[in-house]
Amino acid sequence: LAKTTQPISMDSYEGQEVNITCSHNNIATNDYITWYQQFPSQGPRFIIQGYKTKVTNEVASLFIPADRKSSTLSLPRVSLSDTAVYYCLVGASFTSGTYKYIFGTGTRLKVLA
Amino acid sequence: DSGVTQTPKHLITATGQRVTLRCSPRSGDLSVYWYQQSLDQGLQFLIQYYNGEERAKGNILERFSAQQFPDLHSELNLSSLELGDSALYFCASSYSRAGVGTDTQYFGPGTRLTVL
Numbered sequence: 001l002a003k004t005t006q007p008i009s010m011d012s013y014e015g016q017e018v019n020i021t022c023s024h025n026n027i028a029t030n031d032y033i034t035w036y037q038q039f040p041s042q043g044p045r046f047i048i049q050g051y052k053t054k055v056t057n058e059v060a061s062l063f064i065p066a067d068r069k070s071s072t073l074s075l076p077r078v079s080l081s082d083t084a085v086y087y088c089l090v091g092a093s094f095t096s097g098t099y100k101y102i103f104g105t106g107t108r109l110k111v112l113a
Numbered sequence: 114d115s116g117v118t119q120t121p122k123h124l125i126t127a128t129g130q131r132v133t134l135r136c137s138p139r140s141g142d143l144s145v146y147w148y149q150q151s152l153d154q155g156l157q158f159l160i161q162y163y164n165g166e167e168r169a170k171g172n173i174l175e176r177f178s179a180q181q182f183p184d185l186h187s188e189l190n191l192s193s194l195e196l197g198d199s200a201l202y203f204c205a206s207s208y209s210r211a212g213v214g215t216d217t218q219y220f221g222p223g224t225r226l227t228v229l
Binding site: 032034036046049 | 148156157158171201203216218220222223225
């Protein structure tokens, strides 16, 4: 069963690039890695998803090394509205034919003016 | 707006009671997932249904049960409620079952359950 850990919190200034890492040292072969953003009392919002190497979309990049034991979410040029909690989610882990989903511990990002 | 709807938004009840939370997935999605978020436990996966059948099971208590109906909406039933069951309950949906392609989960706004 995969376990996922993240830094508890990070501070950044507007306009800077922010990198948040998630460790999933027991990820299964078929697992995808997904990142979400969550504001208080709201549901997690999808940011980006990947399986290996690098994925980029209009809001973020996701870097996954070859061993896939970690992943890094990169947010370019953050703004005050990016202040939120960021979670990684490890996709299905196959155990006796069943699936599991494991959220990371969450990283509270605070963007300062 | 993710397209996933959950009702009710808030629910206040007493210990020992039973409640039902409802979720409607995005149009076309076949999988529904339930998660619990509490301050001390973070986001915990409870259960997944795919096209009416249980597909994955996480840390769901025996007092909790869920089902997915033919129209693909899902209900999470919580019984013999305890103070510790107070939490945000999220539903998510995706098109396919776990492990098939890029199975992105889209989350609803949640139901806040308060047990007094």
